[in-house]
Amino acid sequence: MTTTISNARRSATPTATISPRRVAVLARAELRLLVRNRTALFNALLLPAATVGLFSTMGGLGDEAAGVVGPMLLNILTIMALALVVYYNLTVAYVARREELVLKRYLVGEASRAEILAGAAAPAFAVALAQTVLGVVAVSVFLEPPAFVNPLLMIVAVVGGAVMLTTLAAATSGLSRTVESAQLTTLPLLIVALPFAGLFGGPGASSGGVLDTIGTFTPLRPITDLMLLGAGGLDGDGQVLTLAETFAAARLPVAVLIAWTILGQFAARRWMRWEPRR
Amino acid sequence: MTSEPIVHVRGARRRYGTFEAVRGVDLDVRRGELVALLGTNGAGRTSFVELVEGLAPSDGGTVRVLGRDPYRQRREIVASLGIMLQSAGFSGDLTVAETARTWAGTLTRPRAVDEVLAAVDLSHRADVRVASLSGGEKRRLDLALAIMGDPEVLFLDEPTTGLDPESRRATWRLVQGMLARGTTVLLTTHYLEEAEELADRIAILQGGRIVRTGSVADIVAAEPARLEFVVRNRGGREVVPTVDDLPSLEGVVDVPEIDRTGRVRLRTTTLQDDLFTLLQWADARQLRLDDLDARSASLEQAFLAMDDDRNDTRNDDTEVAA
Numbered sequence: 001m002t003t004t005i006s007n008a009r010r011s012a013t014p015t016a017t018i019s020p021r022r023v024a025v026l027a028r029a030e031l032r033l034l035v036r037n038r039t040a041l042f043n044a045l046l047l048p049a050a051t052v053g054l055f056s057t058m059g060g061l062g063d064e065a066a067g068v069v070g071p072m073l074l075n076i077l078t079i080m081a082l083a084l085v086v087y088y089n090l091t092v093a094y095v096a097r098r099e100e101l102v103l104k105r106y107l108v109g110e111a112s113r114a115e116i117l118a119g120a121a122a123p124a125f126a127v128a129l130a131q132t133v134l135g136v137v138a139v140s141v142f143l144e145p146p147a148f149v150n151p152l153l154m155i156v157a158v159v160g161g162a163v164m165l166t167t168l169a170a171a172t173s174g175l176s177r178t179v180e181s182a183q184l185t186t187l188p189l190l191i192v193a194l195p196f197a198g199l200f201g202g203p204g205a206s207s208g209g210v211l212d213t214i215g216t217f218t219p220l221r222p223i224t225d226l227m228l229l230g231a232g233g234l235d236g237d238g239q240v241l242t243l244a245e246t247f248a249a250a251r252l253p254v255a256v257l258i259a260w261t262i263l264g265q266f267a268a269r270r271w272m273r274w275e276p277r278r
Numbered sequence: 279m280t281s282e283p284i285v286h287v288r289g290a291r292r293r294y295g296t297f298e299a300v301r302g303v304d305l306d307v308r309r310g311e312l313v314a315l316l317g318t319n320g321a322g323r324t325s326f327v328e329l330v331e332g333l334a335p336s337d338g339g340t341v342r343v344l345g346r347d348p349y350r351q352r353r354e355i356v357a358s359l360g361i362m363l364q365s366a367g368f369s370g371d372l373t374v375a376e377t378a379r380t381w382a383g384t385l386t387r388p389r390a391v392d393e394v395l396a397a398v399d400l401s402h403r404a405d406v407r408v409a410s411l412s413g414g415e416k417r418r419l420d421l422a423l424a425i426m427g428d429p430e431v432l433f434l435d436e437p438t439t440g441l442d443p444e445s446r447r448a449t450w451r452l453v454q455g456m457l458a459r460g461t462t463v464l465l466t467t468h469y470l471e472e473a474e475e476l477a478d479r480i481a482i483l484q485g486g487r488i489v490r491t492g493s494v495a496d497i498v499a500a501e502p503a504r505l506e507f508v509v510r511n512r513g514g515r516e517v518v519p520t521v522d523d524l525p526s527l528e529g530v531v532d533v534p535e536i537d538r539t540g541r542v543r544l545r546t547t548t549l550q551d552d553l554f555t556l557l558q559w560a561d562a563r564q565l566r567l568d569d570l571d572a573r574s575a576s577l578e579q580a581f582l583a584m585d586d587d588r589n590d591t592r593n594d595d596t597e598v599a600a
Contacts, residue, residue: 017353025383029372036371101367108333108361110427111384112353 018118022111026119030093034123040092044085044127067240070139070146071232075224076199077135078158081128082223083190087165087172090124092182094173094272104275113274121166125159132158149233150246157226160257164219167264174271189219198224212236219260222253229253284309284431284462285330289339292325299325301486302339312453312463314473316581317483323466324364324435326483330464331361331433343431357386360429362420364436364466370409374400377408378422385427397452398422399445413440421449425456432456432463438472450475470578480577482584489584494577501575501583502531503549505556507567508541516540517565525559527552541569549574 034040054073097103097120106116132154139146148154168189176182196215215221228234229246241249285307292300299322307313317323328334329341332348332355341348346355368377378395382388395401398418403411411419417440424432434453438446446469453476457463467473473480474494481491490497509517518540521533529548536542546552553572560567 022384025380028383029369029376029380032376033369033371097369100369101365102369104363105366105368105423106384108331108363108366109381109384109423110356110386115384 017112018114022115023118023122026106026111026116027122030120031123031126033093034089040089043089044124067144067147067232068234068238070143071228071234072199073143074132074135074139074146074231075227078128078132078161078227079194079197079199079220079223081131082158082161082165083194083220085127085131086121086124086162087169087189088182088186090121090166090169091172091176091186092179093120093124094170095176095179095182098173098273099178099276101275107274117166117170121162121169124166125162128162129158146231147233147240148231149241150230150243150250153226153230153246153250155230156250156254156257157223157230160226160254160261161220161223164257164261164264167261167268168219170272171264171267171270174268174273177277193218193220197221216252217256219256222257222260225253226250226257283307283342284311284344285313285464286342287330287340290326290329290336290341291338292322292329292334293337299486300329300336303483303486303488305330305481305488305491307462307464309462310457310460311478312457312465312476313479313481314477315464315466315481315483316470316473317466321483322486323483325486327433327435327464327466331359332356357427358430360424360427360432362424362432362434362437364439366420368408368416368419371407373405373407374411374419375404377419378426381423382426387428388426389428391426394422394426397425399448414442414445417441418445418449421452425452429461432461434463434465434467436467437465438467438469446472470576470581474577482581484584497580498575498577501580502529502545502547503572503574504543504545504579505549505553506541506543506569506571507556508539508569509560510566510568512564512566514566525555527555 034044094103094117103116107113111119172185172189173182176185196211196218197220198215216225225236229241229250233241233243233246235241235245235249283306285305287303287305290300290303290305291298301322303322303326305313305315315323315327325334329336330343330348332343332352335349344355344358348355348359372380374395375391378391382391392401392404395404398421400415400418400422403415408416408419417437421434421437424434432453437453438449441449450472453463453465457476463476465473465476477494479491479493480497481488482497483489509519511517516539518538519536519542521536524534524542527544527546527548529546529552531545531547534542534544549572556567559565
């Protein structure tokens, strides 16, 4: 019977059911490991401290700049948190768990692959989210509070960005033989995507150019676009939009974010490995 | 013990590219039974066990555990399985108790963590980081996680490798306790002594096929006993006999082997009769049989004898290929 054989071949990965209880248990273990790993902890905690310091020196800016500078600083903080804590730290964590054969162990148990990946990602999510909240507080205390035109878009930026970078971290981990080589394999995304993320060119500064058009479709850019829209109501041309207009303007960045997430998922399925190469 | 097969395998195959590691294996493990799977390195044990554990799909044949396909229907039975891999890792920075509690938290029916750690004699190490454990202690923690979910079916892949003799016996007692409670166990091991101690049945895997199954007694019974001695005359001088000098022994398998020092080695299927004949022969000629060693076959001997056969088969294969 050839049919049974072809069915067996098609079997693929277990269904992606996620039990919050299991993810929470795995996340607690991962959080313990993060706290006990000085380097990773330093990466995770250095940033907020630096940010608060940065914001505290920016108090003297003019009133008209405050509506732009607040959202921009907030965005820098979020992007750095997502790129370093979620993407970089998580790539390293996945490689480490794989090389120490922990992923292999979890696979033989009851947890699904999605739960294992989510459990390992949860602490990074929490740190990224906490940094954003801290950023909001710091911006509000040290600068003119941003308008927070559409907080929902800010949440989409942080959570959606974290999910996308988790899939990319899983894929990148598969291309990294060791924890050390993850320092190299994570560079392309950081080097290529960060300049296009629109962090420092003020909104509108480079708008309309070819590079800007290309930049719109790079992975980190939609996070910036959504943060600026959400925090300041600012679109790519520096216009201040109303709540209703921000939703319309958010469609493209949300689409780009989803596209990268889907791409990341494919890449993760293709490249992610659950045990070391023999 | 009922005869319901908990593990049911027919014609299982597994290929890596052009190499076929598992070549049509049949195996049943009934409820409450322990079957030990033996085989030298490269016999396909791990490749086969991974099929039954549901970690890899089979490339042919039928594999059923608790009536389900362990790979495609894994979700339906995984809560009833306990799996101890040959090599799986731990996060070294977690303590023993944290590792065990994390694992328990992912299970449907976890046993009490303290109780399980006590069962593998790790209670006193509960607050120690896993990185500081000895190899044997890590192996016991492996076992603790495998039995944490109170499994109906337990897969143990070399569970006592690296354990000291005392821990090994403790592990055996633990497994026997689980068998007494009705757990079904598929064990792979390098230690034939372990198989003799624990197994209801043994299956020997060779070149991706099961070449023999049965109880230890069955397998050993098929293997000739061994007789060994050195012949000396009355003055204590060694006499090197030829094969023709020896009495005719009815159960002898192959030709007796006589080395330069005069040591005679032979294998027989009728140990008592042949030993009697031999002693009479020596007595009549006033010879002494020094270093006399007569023993029934052990599982180890049966296993090694099969391994010799395998090497012969391998040569045949080469000829066919050439």
